[in-house]
Amino acid sequence: MSEEIKQKIKQILVEDLNLEDITPDEIDDNEALFGEEEGLGLDSLDAVELSVLVNKYFGVEIKDLEEGRPALQSVQSLADFIVSRQGK
Amino acid sequence: MSAAPVQEGVELTPPTMGMTLFRLIIRVAGRAPAYMLLYVVCACYVLFNAQVRRSCAPYLRRRFPRAVGFYYWWHCYRLVHSFGRSILDRVIASVLGSDTFAVSLRGRDTLFRLRDEGRGMILLLSHVGCWQMAVAAFAALEQPVYMLMHHHASVFEQRHGGGFAFEVIDPNGYLGGALEMLGVLKDGGILAIMGDRVPPREKNVVRVPLLGGEVALPVSAYHLASSTGAPIAVLTSHRRDDGSYLMEVAEVLEVPRALGRRCDSYRPYACRYAAVLERYCARYPYQFYNFFDMWQ
Structure with a gap:
């Protein structure tokens, strides 16, 4: 589940945020x-x-800085945040 | 001077000692002597401080392209005096009370309607007139206004700004305060942003026409509006001849949802904002306070 989410996040980063010169597979989970x-x-x-x-x-x-700051550190932290919220 | 994200470059900043002197005069002798002294101080600034004249030049050369010699100096003096008077008014308000100046709001019904829609609201302000006085009119909204503002500027405003209350979001904070601003709008709150200056190191800008040239304007307000569905109320304020202040809802911008990451998508809205500035400069040429080369 978490792997799927991480892959989707990487795809969003490259395609929706227009990251150039990098593919989803080249993004490190903890970068x-x-x-x-x-x-x-x-x-x-x-x-x-x-x-x-x-x-x-x-x-x-x-919702805000309190939630966003720890969640938006890396692909891994964002995936963890999403999993924890979806589990609630 | 500025209480907003500042463009890197020249800033006209009133010296602290001078401010203290003015405060003392206002306290002891009232407003009239302070206004009289301001004429002299501004004349000295324009006559003997080349940096002040250089700071006025980018705007004045575009607003009054044919002015030369004495006429140019006269425009320069009027601009500097008008700016000095806006600062002095704030000092007077801080010494004698914020009710010293009448502040009226044109477009109150529009602001109330936008507030009551519950989508959050972005107040797009500019360095024109005296936005600090305009903030007094926000009290009518009966809701806290969160303002994107550097911490050092907010300290200045608290000391000299007339005691008008607003919450501060520091652009030097995490991710430029983006998540805090997002949080305010998601909660249906009111966010005030200066739209006419590009914060240091900001890359998300579009170039739009203004006074016969092109200026770079930040897109963050339009992007936030698109991301949250919040409407943008473009507000201007100006000092009237009788010394009162009028704040106006000059335009309401509805930015479509999900326009995405590309800055160019927000250019039409930045253009409409720039058109508001252009109209303002035509009507109130001496109340436009951007003392750096916006067209660089």
């Missing part, structure tokens, strides 16, 4: 999503977009 000099280099606009897309594809809402 940082945000930051100018590390990880995938997503920015604040991507954070909002990703929040919307997570709701669209998984039916899970990232």
Whole structure:
């Protein structure tokens, strides 16, 4: 289940957030999503977009900073968040 | 000066000692001597401070392209004096009370309607008139207003801003405050954002026409609106001849849902906002306070 979710998240990152020069398979589960000099280099606009897309594809809402900060660290943390919310 | 995300570059910042002097004069002798002194201070700034004149030039050269010599200096003086007066008004409000100035709101029914729809609302402000005074009009909304603003600017506003209350979201926070802003709108809250300046290191911009050239404007407000379904109320404020302030709902923007990540998708809405600014500059040429080269 979690593997499927992680794969879907990676697909969203590449296709919906238009990540260039990288394929879903090349994204490490624990790679940082945000930051100018590390990880995938997503920015604040991507954070909002990703929040919307997570709701669209998984039916899970990232409500605010308190929920979003730990969830949006990496593909792994986001997948864990989605699983925990879907299990509720 | 600015209480919003600031563009990297020149900022006209009133010196703290001067502010203290003005506060003292207002406390001891009232408003009139402070306004009188302001004429002299602004004249000195324009005559003897080349940096001040340089800061005014990008806007004035576009707003008054034919002005040369004395006429250009006169426009420069009027712009600097108008800006100084807006700061002085805030200081007066902070010393004598925020009810010292009458602030009226045109478009109140529109704002109430948008608020009552429960979709959240984005108030798109600009560095025109005196938005800090305009914030006083927000009290009528009977709901907290969250403002995207640098911490250092919010400290300045608390000290000199007239005591108008708003909650602050710091763009230096995690992911530029994006998740906090999203949270406010999802809860049906009211978010205020400055639309006319690009925060440092912000890459999500579109170029739109303004005063015969092109300026870069941030798309974050339009993207948030598209992501949440919140309407955008473009607000302007200006100081009237009688010293009161009028805040106006200049335009309401409904951005379609799910426009996605591409900045260009939001260009039509940024263009409509820029058109509001252009109309404002035509009507109130000395109340447009962007003292850097927006057209660079």
